[in-house]
Amino acid sequence: MININNAEVKLFNEIDSTNSAALDHLNTIGGISDPIWFRAKVQTKGRGRNKNSWVSDEGNLFTTLLTNISWKLNVIPMLSCVIAVSVHQSVSSFLDNQNPLKIKWPNDILFENSKLSGVLIENQLSGDNKFSIIGIGVNIISSPENLSHQTVCLNDLTSKKDNLLENFFDVLREKIHTNLNYFNEGSINLFREYTLSNLWKLNKDVEFNHSGLVEIGTLTGLSDNYEIELEIENKIKKFNSGEISIRK
Numbered sequence: 666m667i668n669i670n671n672a673e674v675k676l677f678n679e680i681d682s683t684n685s686a687a688l689d690h691l692n693t694i695g696g697i698s699d700p701i702w703f704r705a706k707v708q709t710k711g712r713g714r715n716k717n718s719w720v721s722d723e724g725n726l727f728t729t730l731l732t733n734i735s736w737k738l739n740v741i742p743m744l745s746c747v748i749a750v751s752v753h754q755s756v757s758s759f760l761d762n763q764n765p766l767k768i769k770w771p772n773d774i775l776f777e778n779s780k781l782s783g784v785l786i787e788n789q790l791s792g793d794n795k796f797s798i799i800g801i802g803v804n805i806i807s808s809p810e811n812l813s814h815q816t817v818c819l820n821d822l823t824s825k826k827d828n829l830l831e832n833f834f835d836v837l838r839e840k841i842h843t844n845l846n847y848f849n850e851g852s853i854n855l856f857r858e859y860t861l862s863n864l865w866k867l868n869k870d871v872e873f874n875h876s877g878l879v880e881i882g883t884l885t886g887l888s889d890n891y892e893i894e895l896e897i898e899n900k901i902k903k904f905n906s907g908e909i910s911i912r913k
Contacts, residue, residue, distance in 0.1 A: 675701060
């Protein structure tokens with residue numbers, strides 16, 4: 666069992682990014698025996714997927730879990746699904762109305778089309794010891810404006826406002842602890858089905874970037890390797906998260 670729930674938490678007032686801090690720690694130490702959480706009150710160079718920046722105002726959650734990889738490498742693509750499910754479950758526990766809360770493939774969390782959370786996973790798979798750097802950003806008390814997409818914060822959606830940042834982090838740690846310890850080849854379908862039941866724009870048209878081109882397809886499902894399945898010109902095509910990005 667990976668003891669994530671009681672893992673050490675390293676809290677920084679201000680750093681460039683929690684993912685970078687985790688990687689620097691790993692490179693300096695050369696390895697870890699137990700998972701470590703890295704948190705920052707403020708990030709100066711917060712990073713999201715596809716080289717996007719993550720606006721990092723104080724009061725929101727910026728955290729990264731550094732952990733040994735204990736799963737078989739063939740299921741590593743599903744890690745993104747497991748983390749998305751964990752964040753979705755965590756947010757859901759603070760909401761009275763959970764229906765508008767969706768997972769935008771591969772691991773964004775949206776509420777009524779507005780982005781609430783994002784994930785950046787950077788796996789280190791070379792050498793004998795393998796590690797995962799799992800970065801999570803959640804808009805807790807504020808959300809950035811003037812972006813290309815709508816945003817929302819948890820404080821505007823919940824009645825459980827007392828000590829919201831720390832309470833949410835506690836719930837998130839427990840969910841990730843539970844789900845990563847349950848994660849194995851036999852659990853893949855359960856995580857995939859949870860995601861499908863909460864998937865943003867399932868059976869609807871989406872606009873996506875592929876090889877520098879903007880295309881449109883109907884989102885029809887997810888493969889066992891967490892590839893997105895799109896119907897394009899009457900054919901089902903599968904893409905991994907490195908091949909395309911969903912625009913809208």
